[in-house]
Amino acid sequence: MKFKWRALVVFAAVTLIVTAAAMVAAHKIAVLTQLERIVADIRIATMLPPEPQDPNVVIVAINEDTLKQFPYRSPVDRGFLAKLLASLDAKKPRAIGLDVLFDQATEPDKDKALKDTMAALKTPLHVSYSDNRQFVDSAQLKYLNDFLPPRLRARAEFAVDPVDGTVRWIFPGAEGTDGKYIPGLARAVAASAGIKTPAVQEEIVWHGRPDSKTSPFKIYPAHVAPLLPASWFAGKVVMIGEIVSLTDRHRTPFHVVYPGLRGQLPGVEIHADAVAQLLAGHHSQRLDLTGEILLVLFMAALGAGFGLLHRHFGFYLAVGAVILVVLWVAGFAATYFTGVMVPLLEPSVAFLLSLWGTDAITGRQARRQREFIQSAFARYLNPQLVKRLADDPGMLKLGGEMRDLTLMFSDIRSFTTISERFNAQELTHFVNRFMTPMSDAILAAGGTIDKYMGDAIMAFWNAPVDDPAHAEHACRAALAMRSELVRFNAGLKAEAEAAHHPYTAVRIGIGINTGECCVGNMGTPQRLNYSVLGDEVNVCSRLEGQSKTYGVDIVVNEPTANECPGFAYLELDLILVKGKTKPVRIFTLVGDEAVATNPAFVALKISHDALLAAYRAQQWAEARRHLHACRAEAPELVMPFYALYEHRIREFEAAPPPPDWDGVYTATVK
Numbered sequence: 312m313k314f315k316w317r318a319l320v321v322f323a324a325v326t327l328i329v330t331a332a333a334m335v336a337a338h339k340i341a342v343l344t345q346l347e348r349i350v351a352d353i354r355i356a357t358m359l360p361p362e363p364q365d366p367n368v369v370i371v372a373i374n375e376d377t378l379k380q381f382p383y384r385s386p387v388d389r390g391f392l393a394k395l396l397a398s399l400d401a402k403k404p405r406a407i408g409l410d411v412l413f414d415q416a417t418e419p420d421k422d423k424a425l426k427d428t429m430a431a432l433k434t435p436l437h438v439s440y441s442d443n444r445q446f447v448d449s450a451q452l453k454y455l456n457d458f459l460p461p462r463l464r465a466r467a468e469f470a471v472d473p474v475d476g477t478v479r480w481i482f483p484g485a486e487g488t489d490g491k492y493i494p495g496l497a498r499a500v501a502a503s504a505g506i507k508t509p510a511v512q513e514e515i516v517w518h519g520r521p522d523s524k525t526s527p528f529k530i531y532p533a534h535v536a537p538l539l540p541a542s543w544f545a546g547k548v549v550m551i552g553e554i555v556s557l558t559d560r561h562r563t564p565f566h567v568v569y570p571g572l573r574g575q576l577p578g579v580e581i582h583a584d585a586v587a588q589l590l591a592g593h594h595s596q597r598l599d600l601t602g603e604i605l606l607v608l609f610m611a612a613l614g615a616g617f618g619l620l621h622r623h624f625g626f627y628l629a630v631g632a633v634i635l636v637v638l639w640v641a642g643f644a645a646t647y648f649t650g651v652m653v654p655l656l657e658p659s660v661a662f663l664l665s666l667w668g669t670d671a672i673t674g675r676q677a678r679r680q681r682e683f684i685q686s687a688f689a690r691y692l693n694p695q696l697v698k699r700l701a702d703d704p705g706m707l708k709l710g711g712e713m714r715d716l717t718l719m720f721s722d723i724r725s726f727t728t729i730s731e732r733f734n735a736q737e738l739t740h741f742v743n744r745f746m747t748p749m750s751d752a753i754l755a756a757g758g759t760i761d762k763y764m765g766d767a768i769m770a771f772w773n774a775p776v777d778d779p780a781h782a783e784h785a786c787r788a789a790l791a792m793r794s795e796l797v798r799f800n801a802g803l804k805a806e807a808e809a810a811h812h813p814y815t816a817v818r819i820g821i822g823i824n825t826g827e828c829c830v831g832n833m834g835t836p837q838r839l840n841y842s843v844l845g846d847e848v849n850v851c852s853r854l855e856g857q858s859k860t861y862g863v864d865i866v867v868n869e870p871t872a873n874e875c876p877g878f879a880y881l882e883l884d885l886i887l888v889k890g891k892t893k894p895v896r897i898f899t900l901v902g903d904e905a906v907a908t909n910p911a912f913v914a915l916k917i918s919h920d921a922l923l924a925a926y927r928a929q930q931w932a933e934a935r936r937h938l939h940a941c942r943a944e945a946p947e948l949v950m951p952f953y954a955l956y957e958h959r960i961r962e963f964e965a966a967p968p969p970p971d972w973d974g975v976y977t978a979t980v981k
Contacts, residue, residue: 318673322615325669329611333661334604337654339954341947345474347656351597352477352564355517356574358646362519362527368587369547370530370579371399372554373411377534387411387553390421391533393428395551396436398537402544406435408500408586410552410559410579412467413438413458414451422458429463435503439467439496442488452488461491465499469561469581470512477562481585483510497585504548506589514595515581516588517564528583530554548586552579597652610638610658611665618669627666635659663813664728671731711831711844714774717785717823717871718848719758720855721749721792722767724818742766745817748795756788757781761842771843774830782825782874786900789821789865818864822855823900825870853888854897862951863899872898879907881919881949885927887977894975899949915944926956927974931964 337343373387381388392411399407416422429436438459442452464487470480484494498508518527531539533551553559559578566574598606617630642653723729723745730738746763753760753770757778761769770788772781800816807814826847833842854866861883872880880898887894906912922937938960942953 318619321669321672322612322619325615325618325665325672326608326612329615329661329665329668330604330608333607333611333657333664335954336660337657339950341474341950343656343660345472347654348472348477348479349567350655351652352567354643354646354652355564356566356568358643359517359519360647360650361521363521364525365518365528365583365587367405367547367590368528368583369544369549370526370528370554370583371395371533371536371549371551372530372577372579373533373552374554375556377532378555380534386413386415386417388421389413389417389425393421393424395533395536396425396428396432399544399549399551400432400434402541403546404434404544404549405546406500406504406548407432407437408465408496408548408550408582409436409438410467410496410550410582411439412441412446412455414447414455416454426458430460435500436463437465437496437499437503438463440464440493441467443468464493465496466493467496467578469578471561475562477564477566478515478581479564480512480514481588483512495585496582497589500548500550500582500586501589504590506592508589514597515584516593516595518584518587526580528580528587548590550579550583550586552577552582554579595652596650598654603654603657606653607658607661611661614662614665614667615669618666619673621670621673627670631663631666634662638662667728667731671727711829711833713827714830715781715825716774716828716830716843716847717772717781717825717874718828718843718851719753719770719772719785719789719821719823720767720852721770721789721819721821722764722855724820724859726766729815729817745799748799749792749819752791752795753788756784756791758785758788759841762840771828771830774843775841780875782823782871783878785823785825786867786871786875786878787903789823789900790903792819792821793864820855820858821865822851822853822858823865823871824851824854824868825874826850826868850888850895857883857886857888857897861899861955863949865900867898867900869896869898877904877907879903879909879912879916881916881952882923883952885973885975887975899952901946901949911944915941918944922956926960929963929967929972931960934960 337347377391378384378387381391392409396407396409413425429438440455440459440463441447442455444452447455466482466484468482468485469478470482471478481497482495484492484498487493492510494502494510498510501508520527528550529543531543536544554577560575561578561581563574563576563581565576568574613634617627620626638658639655642655645651645653729741733741745766746768749768750760753768756772757776758770758772759774761771763769770785772778772785778784796817796819803817804814806812824847826845828843828845828847830843831841833840833844850868854868858864858866863883866883867880872878878900879902881901883897883899885894885896901912902909918937918940922934922941925931925934925937935957938953938957942950945953
């Protein structure tokens, strides 16, 4: 009965923890977020349910045949555009969106004719506009502002994924150089058609095709449109723009399957998709948060249940493959038959992590392997210490001296989970392989390795050899360890891919503290260990543990930061670590002097410091504003920190701290 209760507790704990971890990882770790988007792109490109052509939106295409009628291809002949608009106006459409940028002069009489026609139109009209200096220079912007009155302007930009440049969202709009808000073209056209929409970035719901060869919208060549029946345009939104091979094409989710023109759609067709969506009132059909949580929770529980069976690897491999195949087939089928977009990577990660985690916690092999590692790496002597002992055998006695030292603690995150993948011999090889570059980085910076504790390293600087710049050298060692970890993970990934095995990146946490300690030979006359003792050692260990709390890889105490102020630091908190009565100010080490003077980091630090100031002043709205600015500027390695503060701000908004709150956070874990 006791075993059953223990298994039930493990099952529940793993299920809940893995569910939370998988959801946080899927939304906060850029690689996982992007992979989930790519999986969604594949479904959009291949599994959109067939739909008839949209009845509310038509496209008038300026195509190759249209351009052949003019003496020059660009800009588009404005006399022709004037006549086209006038003829469409007479057909009484609901609204017109003109996706052509008028940023330079052409023939004066034609320019005037187009301006006069646009001014006289009875049909609501919105025209593409941009003051983005990536697209228009100052002269072009001046002409565009003179040519196009503010009431007709609508932003032509697209909301693209910053990672791969894919258009995924409807661009809501932005302020112009004059400070006035200009909506995106799709929202402006929808508004002129009587559909008001909030100024938020909403995911595009791509219109399905009737078949593989038919466009989602009726497309009429611009030079033919004036000859077509008025009934084809009456009451509809007409989008005008170029559809040619090499101009104004943008990467869309279809690109993941169709690398050619089918994947890079013309801008006017993307705008048409967005307008059709707004007119129909469609919203993203992704699973809502409640459904997402339930799905991930179910898959985590399923994995945890199988993990309790303690079967051999082949069983887990077969069962896991079947379950994941069923999940992914069901996800693709849901998109095809209902249009619903179910997350797939996130529940898959939850299933695998819980399967792995439950087996690791309740299995004996992981504990045996960990004990083996701790025994094998019990002692390590720094070469400098060996030399001093050879020169002065009298050092082999008990005793120590008080010195200012800089201390470092480092260990591997989720080591128990990692150790489950290996037998004892393989795990020894893995730890040796990991410890070698980490140790080399410490030794190259003049550090002394005190001991290895399983997967952890303890080191210090300024003993036994004097080192006036000990704080700086410890920080450089930590940065070198971060770089070595990147190379180490790259090697693991290459090997995993070559062997067709799953790959999991190794992550580490590092704590650095500077203070006075007792350093010397500790132990007994029969067995000595050159080591350090003192309260600052305990503080350093606590700092390393707080790297998990704040989601960063390096945590530095204030004395260390003061000793080498030229490095790039971001303050984390004023914290009361477990077992201490006085708070300490802690920082994360982002980079060296070059990073500290980088304009991007300088801008981030200003926003970051403003966030902490507002947070400690209990100005929650101001803190949230600075938090958003930080997220826009910060590198990925500090993003979990901002997620933590967002959570704290939300909690304090619901239950404010007392008025005399000093901003100190009391750590509840070591």
